[in-house]
Amino acid sequence: MSLRIYAIAYLIFLYAPIVLLPIFAFNDATIIAFPLAGFTTKWFDALMTGNALHAAVKNSLMIAATTAVLATLLGICAARAGAMYKFPMKAGIMGFIMLPLVLPEIIVAVSLLVVVVQILNLGLSNWTIIAAHVLICTPFSIAILNGAFQNLDPSMEEAAMDLGESRFSAFRLVTLPLVMPGIISSMLIAFTISLDEFIIAFFLSGASPTMPVYIWGLLRFPASLPVVMALGTILVALSIVLLTIAEVLRRRGLARAGVQDKGGFL
């Protein structure tokens, strides 16, 4: 019984702030406080009209999509190598490329800023953000794809070649369909991480801010707080949908390969 109370308290602690988001997003008052004033959708209407916001969203989507593709490509290479080949220092190397997973983002952000501006002498742009996001998303991609590749029987590609296919078409016809759910799952998660990421984007963005950076800018104006709540609601909903799809695909991939689910990444 006490365990149940603990569990409920824990869930409230965890999710209460998120539940507050939609409540105040639909509240007809500029001040974020109880009691609620009434139902409105005007904050969402305000979202639709802000040009600067639209530019920031477009920016973020472009960065997130590019990051998702690049991080997943790197993840495929690393996971395939880790699953199929033996090479010296394998454990050390695999551990090292997973390191960004535990590095504080503020450290990554500051170091990258120094590297880009001071050492490489480059201007800040969307590409600097993409490079940094690939760095922090790749370990997630590897973690997801590792599962997909480790479940593959290495004889499978050989069997396809034995039956007359070239090395590339063996990969395309056998390996690719089997790891495809992992690839999509990895892209979705990298996309979500990049879309939500603030600290690195804040340090490395050039003239055009990303959406989280733009939201942070809005916070200086108390009048626009409910608009931020509305935007936050949309983002949370989108994240939940994407992560759910990613998990469903991961499970489907395991079922298709006929292996037991050993607990997923999520």
Added chain:
Amino acid sequence: MTSLITLKGVNKYYGDYHALRDIDLTINEGEFFSLLGPSGCGKTTLLRTIAGFESVSDGVVMIGGKDMAGVSANLRPTNMVFQSYAIFPHLSVAENVAFGLRKRSDLDKAAKQALVDDALDMVGLGGFGARAAHALSGGQRQRVALARALILKPKVLLLDEPLSALDKKMREQMQVELIRLQRHVGITFILVTHDQEEALVMSDRIAVMFEGRIGQLDDPETLYRRPNSRKVAEFIGKMNFLKADVKAVGDVIDLDVAGLGKVRVAAEQAPEPMNTGPAVAGIRPETLAVLFDGETTVRKLVDGVVDEVVYYGDMTYYDVRIAGVAQPLNIAMKNLIGRPVLEVGEKTRVVWDERSLVVLR
């Protein structure tokens, strides 16, 4: 018999490791050929060399008279059944079996379907085509792997420990089915196995391999009755080894055998070349017998004491100690009607015959 596969002076190195050493081998058309040996002896490497998954460091592999150097696995007239079966889990049974027909543009859809149905019927999986491959049992996967490989009508079917993942009963059933299948299709089968019984049951000829070399190549009966080395004798079945001293070699061989005394055997009971001097005499447990009370024999007898009794139901294995030999003789007796089971410590007499001896160095 025409030869189909010829290996000449084949060597394979992995870095410093010498996996195959000077393999010379000819495998005939329509033959059921086995590569038998302990793990790490190179038998799977040899199979993969024939399949085209491994290149040879040195030497020639010919299939059907053509040198296979530079010919990759997908272009060789061989197909393989993998140890893990490597069934494609995202495809149905029929799609798995039809996989090799993808490149056959001369066949229309109906013709391919007919071939798939025939192949599935042949392995006893008629009507299973629509099933998901990952929902099959071990034995069924095995059959799908066979149908998938045989549908291409290869010159050679390579089987890499195909039965090792099955339980004992299923394995024995599949052994019989594989033999029947091989006779039916008439394709050369090359089987890799570490199970000596499996090799004996299934093969026309067996190559026993140790440390990258072929130790002996013979038909199952010769291999069992006339092993050419102590290693082969130990690997295949059980054998008692007695110290011996070869006195004279000619049309017959005269030798002193510890515990048995002076023995004369035919020349073919020893591998060529046999010299005088120290040797071992080998004798199989089932060619010895204990003499029960009331039984008589015209064969030779030696006195002994029962040291150990292992009862198997249909058989009883005795360890019998005889004078002058440190290691007790292992004797296999069928539990026929009326035969008692001796007890440890009982005195008995062991029946033996010099015709079942082999002389080894």
